[in-house]
Amino acid sequence: METEKTGGYALITGATGGLGKAFVHALAKKGYKLILTGRSEEKLASLKEELLQNYDLPIHTIPADLSCEQSRGELMREIRAKGLTLSMLVNVAGADVQKAFSAYTQEKLVFQTRVNFEAGVSLCHFAIENKAERLEIINVSSVSGIYPMPYFAIYSATKGALTSFSVSLREEMKGKGVSVTAILPGAMPTRADIKEQIKGQGAWGKLAVKSPEWVAEYAIKAVRKNKRKVIPGFWNKVMRISTAWLPTSWRLKFIANRWSKITKDAF
Numbered sequence: 001m002e003t004e005k006t007g008g009y010a011l012i013t014g015a016t017g018g019l020g021k022a023f024v025h026a027l028a029k030k031g032y033k034l035i036l037t038g039r040s041e042e043k044l045a046s047l048k049e050e051l052l053q054n055y056d057l058p059i060h061t062i063p064a065d066l067s068c069e070q071s072r073g074e075l076m077r078e079i080r081a082k083g084l085t086l087s088m089l090v091n092v093a094g095a096d097v098q099k100a101f102s103a104y105t106q107e108k109l110v111f112q113t114r115v116n117f118e119a120g121v122s123l124c125h126f127a128i129e130n131k132a133e134r135l136e137i138i139n140v141s142s143v144s145g146i147y148p149m150p151y152f153a154i155y156s157a158t159k160g161a162l163t164s165f166s167v168s169l170r171e172e173m174k175g176k177g178v179s180v181t182a183i184l185p186g187a188m189p190t191r192a193d194i195k196e197q198i199k200g201q202g203a204w205g206k207l208a209v210k211s212p213e214w215v216a217e218y219a220i221k222a223v224r225k226n227k228r229k230v231i232p233g234f235w236n237k238v239m240r241i242s243t244a245w246l247p248t249s250w251r252l253k254f255i256a257n258r259w260s261k262i263t264k265d266a267f
Contacts, residue, residue, distance in 0.1 A: 008085040008132025009058075011035040013066060013123065014093030016043040019140065019185075022212035023090050024051070026220060033058045035084065037075055038093070039065050060084070066093050066119035067111045076126050089127040090138045090219075091120040094159075098152050099263045108265070109154065116158035121165055128178060136223045137180045139166045143236055145184065147243075150256035159184075167228055182229040183219045185210065186236040210236075 010027045014020035015036035024036060028051055036059065038044055044061035051059055060082065064075040079086075095112045097104075120139055127135055144152060145159030166182035173180055210218075210233045218232045231237050243251060 007033075008087030008135075009033045009035045009060070010088035010090065011037070011079070011086055011123070011127065012090045012092060013037050013119070016040060016047055017092065019212040019215060020090075020092040021047065022216040023092060023138075023219075026213070026216040027088070027090075028055045028057060030220075031057070032088065035060045035062065035079060035086075037062050037064045037066075039063060066123075067114040072119060072122055079126075080130065084130075085132040086127045086130055086135060087132040088136045088138070088223075089123060090140070091123060091162075092140045093119060094140065094142075094155075096155055097265050098155065098259070099265060100151055100260070101153055103263075104154070112154050113158055116155065117161050117165075120162055124165075124169060124180075128173070131178065133177065135178045137166075137169075137178065138219050138223050139163075139180070139182050140219070141166070141182045141184045141229075143184050143186045143231060143240065146240060147248075147251055147255070149259060150252060151259040151262070152255075163229055170226070170228055179223050179226040181219065181223040181227050183215070183222065184229060184231045184236075185215045186231075186233060186239075 010032040012020055012023050012027070012034065015024050016038040020038070024034065024047065028034060034051070034057060036044055036047060041061075041063040044063055048059050048061050051057070060079075062075050062078050065071040093115055095115045097108060097112050124137055124139070127137060139162055141163040142155070142159040144156050145161075145163050147156070149156035163182045163184065166180050170180035215232050218230070222230045231240055
């Protein structure tokens with residue numbers, strides 16, 4: 001399988017975020033050549049410098065705003081111009097804007113929808129067109145996409161769509177040298193606001209939380225086995241199974257009561 005220095009590159013979106021950076025380091029340890037993208041050129045340069053102090057690998061950094069079709073196009077053109085092929089795509093970039101639908105602006109609706117779904121789908125198509133001998137695709141979805149979530153409706157819907165797309169794409173790619181896996185993680189302590197949310201969940205938050213590093217390794221193992229979709233962590237699986245039998249109206253009421261109290265828009 002082409003995953004080492006002799007094969008294609010691994011393209012990681014959202015590379016400077018908590019989970020993105022965990023994927024970057026996990027893949028660097030495994031000898032992958034890297035293409036890193038994110039919105040901040042400064043953060044990408046800092047990450048590259050950090051990596052080069054520890055790994056002897058070809059590393060390309062290409063800043064891009066994935067919510068912008070033109071910026072995505074420039075990312076793709078630069079990869080093609082450099083003659084780089086892809087042996088792995090990790091779609092990490094996402095925007096977890098959380099508030100009542102009526103509180104959104106049109107601009108923010110378009111931004112979150114494009115980052116969470118459109119960009120991932122677009123890059124999957126690009127990766128397949130520019131794959132090495134084999135290609136592994138990891139699409140980072142979320143357990144939040146399993147059920148509709150009032151007050152988190154756009155995030156939930158886009159992540160659910162990404163999961164559905166990934167499962168369909170995997171079936172289409174059978175026998176074509178492409179593996180596709182959707183990862184549905186729960187809460188990860190990647191930012192201060194998320195850490196506070198986890199803390200507020202009490203014992204359940206402590207049980208269900210998984211580190212970005214653990215999730216990244218879990219995801220890489222899953223795509224190697226060409227798993228359809230996976231939920232990292234025992235307690236996140238328990239949550240999925242234990243709530244599946246509840247009437248939808250009960251789930252919606254519980255989610256609305258809890259999530260209506262939380263608002264965040266850091267993007």
